[in-house]
Amino acid sequence: MGVIGNALLFTMMRDKKLKSLSYSVYLKLLFISDSVLLSIKILQETERTFALRSLASINIGLCKILFGIKFLIMVLSPWLMVGLTLDRYVCxxxxxxxxxxxxxxxxxxxCLCILVLAVALTVPFLVEMKLVRGKCATSEGIRYYFIFTRLMFSSILPCLAILVLNILIIIHIHRSHNFRSMFMRSGNKSSSRKLDSSTSPLVLVSVLAFVTLLPASLAEAAEVSLIILKANVRAKALLSKFWAFFVLLYLLNFGQNFYILIASSSNYRNIIRDRLACYCLKRNRRNQQSS
Structure with missing residues (x-):
């Protein structure tokens, strides 16, 4: 569902009304990164469910490619959402x-700056990755590096930035709405509602990204704390019971953007409907010509 939604989101962002806008760049790149991560997750879950040989265990090259891409996207995707939120904040x-x-x-x-930063954070992880007894493994130092980078650069810092920017956006929208209600004529209220309706779906995308990223971040922070403090087995078992829910909620972040936009805005529903209708019309014309 996430991969299909991301593909439809990319199709929608190619519309002539949207492709020249700044936020379409972030959403297009999010389509690529999110779809790749979901595809890797589908591959890993298929291997685990059917007891297949892991593709990453075939050779060191595939091991580094798969885990490197997954780690890269784990850093890249949240910061692309920060860039989208910052873009909306400025607007x-x-x-x-x-x-x-x-x-x-x-x-x-x-986006290029964010990509360069994510690649720089991924390089040490790739250098130390090795294939040991048919499994991808790293040194103990890189494990701590992974935990620190995962918590700080792909969870805590982007979530904090998204939270602060969204609070500022919502406060400004609320104040602007109150100002228009007090000083503008009733005839201009439709334009203000139109402005809010075009901004609200993107703010909602950012807010729900924060909601889906935060629980997994807190769970991982708690897990690391339990390991450092050498907590008893019961505390770790209690955390592991909820871990599947946290992972599912975390994966929603990589497949929800399209569904949020079409559910919260009639404008986006009309655009995707017209895009799909145009695509079907072109395909029918090609079939008729070939016939």
């Missing part, structure tokens, strides 16, 4: 700078 709170800061080229530059 909402500083509308006069929107034409200067919230452009497609600026968004591409931000």
């Amino acid at each position: 909402v709170c500083f509308p006069l700078t929107r034409e200067i800061l919230c452009t497609r080229m600026k968004a591409i530059a931000v």
Whole structure:
């Protein structure tokens, strides 16, 4: 469902009304990163369920590629959501700078910087990855590096940034709405509602990303704390009972964006409907020509 939704999201962002906007750049890159991570997860779950030989255990190259890509996306995806939230923050709170800061080229530059940072954090993990007795393994130092990077750079810091920016956005929207209600004529209220309706779905995407990322982050922090404090087996068993729920909630972050947008905005529903109708029409024309 997540991969299908991401593909439809990419199709929707290619619409002429949206592809020139800055936030479409973040959503297109999120389509690529999220779909790759979900595909890797599907592969791993298939291997585990049917007791198949792991693809990563065939050789060291596949081992590094699969785990490296997964680690890269774990860092990349949350920070792309931070970039999207920052873009919305500038558009909402500083509308006069929107034409200067919230452009497609600026968004591409931000995405490239995030990608470079994620690759830099992934390199040490790839260098130390080895194939030991048919399993991918790393040194103990890299394990601590993985835990620190996973908690700080792919969970705590991006979640904190998303939370703060969304709070500021919601406060500004609320104040602006109250200001318009007090000083503007009733005839202009429709335009303000239109502005809020175009901003709210993207803010909702960011808020739900925070909601789905945070529980897994707190669970991993608790797990690390239990290991360091050498807690008893009962505490670890209690945490492991809820771990499957935390993982499922975490994976929702990588497949929910399309469904949030179409559920919260009639504008996006109309765009995807027109895109799919246009695609079907072109396919029928090609079939008729070939016949």
